Amino acid sequence: MGMISEILSVIFGGDRNVLRETAEVFRENAEAGAVRGHGAQMAALAQMQAEFERTQRGAFDRVMDGVNRMPRPALALGTLGLLISAMANPVWFATRMQGLALVPEPLWWLLGVIVSFYFGARQQTKNQELQRDIAQNMARVPQVVQNISALRALDVASAATGGAAADEIEVVKPGENPALQTWKRASNEGGS
Known part of the structure; x- marks a missing residue:
């Protein structure tokens, strides 16, 4: 038993895992790779956010924004x-x-290229905004699911009140239709 524990301590001892370290030479540790990927993505998003959240905009920037919107x-x-x-x-x-x-035909082609590039770039910007909005909405899904579960629990709790008049709304039974019954009575009385 002592020999087995010494072999295991050589392999796994000293806060090291020789098997894992050897396997990571041939295959990336998925968890560590995901952490690195998440870090890189968060850094890219932070950089993009810093670019778009400039608070000090000069007159030139405002004029160019106006020209771009024309x-x-x-x-x-x-x-x-x-x-x-x-x-x-x-x-x-x-x-x-x-x-x-x-107007010569090459000039029409040039105008077409310019307009295509302008609207193509604008379309790409709008698509990126749409993707960002979708990602923000998807981030809210767990909260919405939790809210729906809470509302359903309240619905079940209100149904389990045992028929207390203050907690219950009078509902017409599925087989009953007062308007239809009144019409049938009127039809029978008028036809008799």
């Missing part, structure tokens, strides 16, 4: 304006469209 409303309102002008003054509209017909 293209979408300008395109939408400009298109509506063209439709209205086509109905209000067709000759003026046709004159402007003839001018657009003279």
